[in-house]
Structure formats: structure tokens, C-alpha cells
Amino acid sequence: MATVALNTKDRIANRIAKELKDGDLVNLGIGLPTKVGNFLPEGVEVMLQSENGYIGIGPVTEVDPDLVNAGGQPAGMVTGAAMFDSFMSFNLIRGGHVDATVLGALQVDQNGNLANWMVPGKMVPGMGGAMDLVVGAKKVIIGMEHAAKDGSPKILKQCNLPLTGKQVVDMIVTELAVFTCTDKGLVLEEISEDTDLQTVREKTEADYIVSKNLKKF
Amino acid sequence: MEKVISMEELPQYYSDGMSVMVGGFMGVGQPIEIVKNMVEKQVKDLTLICNDTAVPDLGVGTLVVNKQLKKAIVSHIGTNPETGKQMIAEELDVELVPQGSLAERIRAGGAGLGGVLTPTGVGTVVEEGKVKMNVEGKEYILETPLRADVALLKAHKADKAGNLVYRLTGRNFNPMMALAADMVIAEVEELVEVGELEPDEIMTPGVLVDKIVVCGKGE
Incomplete structure (x- = not known):
């Protein structure tokens, strides 16, 4: 399998890409989420x-000072791209016209709460469009490494950082596991081929149900 | 009415303590030359309404570095470390607004609306101190309108009547800001005669634009 050769972030992106459907309008966050486009x-x-x-981000063919992405970096556009103002842009986002958004996270909890915009006293970049995306996109997929750099869990019983959105997350994909957020709480749907249930349990603080149809990815 | 003015005539519209909306997203679609002029003229105690504070050496980012702001109402400051530094030192009051809510607040200010009900920010610090309403079973926050004394826009093309055409991602907040200030000034790359723009291509009607400064493509 080609997936064996993928690094952690690419593995996460590769798994998330399988959630997207032909014809979807998708918003990818900065960093790991941007990679999802490479694995469709x-x-x-x-x-x-x-x-x-x-609408219609594409590869950069030549740098145009008037064409940047949401991170302010030079961007390209595909044939059939459409340009509009910030009002239309957020009507699309908030109005449920974006089929899926993929975002990174600092913390996610078992109630589907998301924290990804600030660490009090350390990092206050501002929320940008994230708070609108999480309330408006039809499907909110979190793509992140399972634990923080210091090994502490990021999938928690309750977020303790300021929230980006309350009960907004639909799915969490890490290098170890795929969870869905349901009315009954978190459901562990899949684990990666080179891990086991015990490892996932040890690295996850949140309570979750293991799906009866647990799959490997 | 003659709308085209020179950069030298511009400072008569500046005043210390004024509120100013500036179009642009990370400096793109931003009236960079007008901002340079404001830095040169040292206009101070400004309340800036803009998507972001750009980077330290570009556009509105230079107003931060030069300490010309009293308050910034923006959605993002992460790319300009100076903004965060002044905020922590309590030299600059920063009001962070979700980007879509910022667009709506400016739109409301220019559209005669008393605000907008949005689900964005429900259950977060954004709802603190704001009116909340339940409409048909869903919770919303009332976001109030924003207006400014002056709006500074950037357009790709204008005709002498002030009709504007933006280019690519340079459009962003400019069309909304054109409605939401007492004095609207557009920096444009190219000026054409009235009648040379196709009526269907005009993105901001000229009646909204008070003054035009022609700056070419800048640097």
C-alpha cells in the first residue's frame, strides 16, 4: 500500500480526502488541512x-499581486473560478453553501466543542474566519495530530482553551483514529493499520464508544 | 462635482482621533499609497476598522508600528507581531471580530440596519456582553452596525464619476466600506472617462465615492 510511505500529516490528509464528494465546495484551513487537496x-x-x-483555488502558475489565498500567500485559480467580496464569501460560509471545511485544532472535546484560535497570554492571532466556518459549513472535519508535541491529549472530555465553536465538530481524523461526533457522544469509527485500541485509549482523554463496525485505515 | 484630487490635497480629510475603514485583506486590495501618506502626515489616535493588521512593513501594518492607532477593530492580528505586543502592553485597544461578523457589521452600518443576528460565536467569548436572541429555536448574537468617519478603498479602475471596478481578490471588504462612512475616498490604479466602463462591470456605483486619488499600480 502506498499509504505506508506517507508521513503523519499526509496520512491524515489522505484519510480526510476520502470524505469529500465529487462536486463539493470545500474550505481548507491553513497548514495540514491544505494538504487534503493533494489526495483526492x-x-x-x-x-x-x-x-x-x-471559489476555485488552484496551483500558482504566476504570482499576481491581486491574487492571494486566505493566508495572504500568492494563489492560483482554476478555469471557472469566481471572484466576489467578503460579504458574499461569508454568505457562502455561514449560509450552509460550503459542503465541508477541514480545520486544525488545539483541542476538541467529546461534545464536539472546538478550540483552535487562541492560547490566553501566549498566542492571540484572532479568529479570522474560523468561527463563521464552524457554524456554517455542512460538515466540519478536524485534521490534527492525535496528541500535542509534549504528548498531552488533544481530544478531551472538555476543552479548557477559549472555544472557536460550541458543538460544531462532525469528525476528527488523526494519524491513529477517526472519530465521529454524534448525539450519543464520540464514536471511534476507525483506527490506523499500525495501532491498536489500547494505544488509542491511552492517548485520548475523552470518553468514546467503539463502533461495532470498527474499521482499519 | 470634481472627484479626482491629488495626494497633496488628501490631508484635509484627515483628523486626529477619526475612525477609518480601510479596505484590503493582508494588504491586497488596500490603498497602500494613501496609508503611506497617513504615516507621513502622522495622523494619530485613529480607530481602524479593517480585516487585519497586515504585516509590519505593509499597508495598515505600518500605522500600527508607527503607533498611530488608538483602537483596532479587526478579525486577525497574527501576521503583525507589533499589534499583539501593543495590545498586551495596553497601548492599543484591539477588538477581535469574526471575519463574517465584521463584514456584516460594516454592511449593516452602510445599509441602514440596526445590526445582524448571527450564530457565529455563540458559546464563545464573542457573545460576552452582547444581546442574544432565540429565533425559531436557534440561538443568535446581535452584532451591531459599524460606521466610520472616513473609508479608504482601493480599486483597480475608476471613471471620473467614481464608479469602481476591483480586480481578483482585491475586492474583499471594499464594496461594503463604500456604504459605511461619511467620506469615501478611493485609491485607484487607472482612471478612465465616464462612459468607458460598461455599466454591467461596475462593482461599486460612483454615487458612493466622494474622492478619487490616482496612484497607478504603486511599487
Whole structure:
């Protein structure tokens, strides 16, 4: 399997890409989420939306000072791209016209709460468009490494950092596991091929149910 | 009415303590030359309404570095470390607003609305001190309108009547800000005669634009 050669972040991106459907309008966050576009299954074409005002992000063919992505970096556009203002951009986001958004996280909890915009006293970059994305996108997928750099869990019983959104997360994908957020709480749907249930349990603080149809990815 | 003015005539519209909306997203679609002029003229105690504070050496980012702001109402400051530094030192009051709510607050200010009900920020620090309403079973926050004394826009093309055309991602907050200030000034790359723009291509109607400064493509 080609997946064996993938590094941690690529593995996460590769798994998330399988959630996207042909024709979806998708917003990818900065960092790991951006990689999802590299792993789309064959026959799946999505349009990518950029908060600063366009649909149809593509590879950079030449740098145009008037064309940047939501991180302010030079961007490209695909044939059929559409440009608009911030009002339209957030009507699309908040109004449920974006099929899926993929975002990173500092913490996620078993109630589907998400914290990814600030660490009091340390990092206060601002929420940008994240708070709108999590309330508006039809599906909110969190792509992140299972634990923090110091090994502490990021999937918690309750977030203790300021929230980006309350009960907004639909799915969490890490290098070890795939969880869905349901009315009954977190459900462990899949574990990666090279891990086991005990390892996932040890590295996850949150309570969760193990799916009866647990799969490997 | 003659709308085209020179950069030298611009400072008469500045005043210390004024509130100013500046178009642009990370400096793109931002009236960079007008901002340079404001830095040069040392206009101070400004309340800035803008998507972000850019980077230290670009656009509105330079107003932060030069300590010309009293308050910033923005959605993102992460790319300009100076903003965070002044905020922590309590030299600069920063009001962080979710980007979509910022767009709506400016729109409301220009559209004669008393605010907008949005689900964005429910259950977060954003709802603190704000009116909340339950409409048809869903919770919303009332976000109030924003207006400014002056709006500074950036357009790709204008005609002499002030009709504006933006280019690519340079559009962003500019069209909303054109409605939400008492004095609207557009920095444009290219000026054409009235009638040269196709009516269907005009993105901001000229009646909203008070003054035009032609700056070319800048640096």
C-alpha cells in the first residue's frame, strides 16, 4: 500500500480526502488541512473556497499581486473560478453553501466543542474566519495530530482553551483514529493499520464508544 | 462635482482621533499609497476598522508600528507581531471580530440596519456582553452596525464619476466600506472617462465615492 510511505500529516490528509464528494465546495484551513487537496480520490473533483473572496483555488502558475489565498500567500485559480467580496464569501460560509471545511485544532472535546484560535497570554492571532466556518459549513472535519508535541491529549472530555465553536465538530481524523461526533457522544469509527485500541485509549482523554463496525485505515 | 484630487490635497480629510475603514485583506486590495501618506502626515489616535493588521512593513501594518492607532477593530492580528505586543502592553485597544461578523457589521452600518443576528460565536467569548436572541429555536448574537468617519478603498479602475471596478481578490471588504462612512475616498490604479466602463462591470456605483486619488499600480 502506498499509504505506508506517507508521513503523519499526509496520512491524515489522505484519510480526510476520502470524505469529500465529487462536486463539493470545500474550505481548507491553513497548514495540514491544505494538504487534503493533494489526495483526492480519482473521479472526485471539488471546488476550493478562499475566505478572502473566491471559489476555485488552484496551483500558482504566476504570482499576481491581486491574487492571494486566505493566508495572504500568492494563489492560483482554476478555469471557472469566481471572484466576489467578503460579504458574499461569508454568505457562502455561514449560509450552509460550503459542503465541508477541514480545520486544525488545539483541542476538541467529546461534545464536539472546538478550540483552535487562541492560547490566553501566549498566542492571540484572532479568529479570522474560523468561527463563521464552524457554524456554517455542512460538515466540519478536524485534521490534527492525535496528541500535542509534549504528548498531552488533544481530544478531551472538555476543552479548557477559549472555544472557536460550541458543538460544531462532525469528525476528527488523526494519524491513529477517526472519530465521529454524534448525539450519543464520540464514536471511534476507525483506527490506523499500525495501532491498536489500547494505544488509542491511552492517548485520548475523552470518553468514546467503539463502533461495532470498527474499521482499519 | 470634481472627484479626482491629488495626494497633496488628501490631508484635509484627515483628523486626529477619526475612525477609518480601510479596505484590503493582508494588504491586497488596500490603498497602500494613501496609508503611506497617513504615516507621513502622522495622523494619530485613529480607530481602524479593517480585516487585519497586515504585516509590519505593509499597508495598515505600518500605522500600527508607527503607533498611530488608538483602537483596532479587526478579525486577525497574527501576521503583525507589533499589534499583539501593543495590545498586551495596553497601548492599543484591539477588538477581535469574526471575519463574517465584521463584514456584516460594516454592511449593516452602510445599509441602514440596526445590526445582524448571527450564530457565529455563540458559546464563545464573542457573545460576552452582547444581546442574544432565540429565533425559531436557534440561538443568535446581535452584532451591531459599524460606521466610520472616513473609508479608504482601493480599486483597480475608476471613471471620473467614481464608479469602481476591483480586480481578483482585491475586492474583499471594499464594496461594503463604500456604504459605511461619511467620506469615501478611493485609491485607484487607472482612471478612465465616464462612459468607458460598461455599466454591467461596475462593482461599486460612483454615487458612493466622494474622492478619487490616482496612484497607478504603486511599487
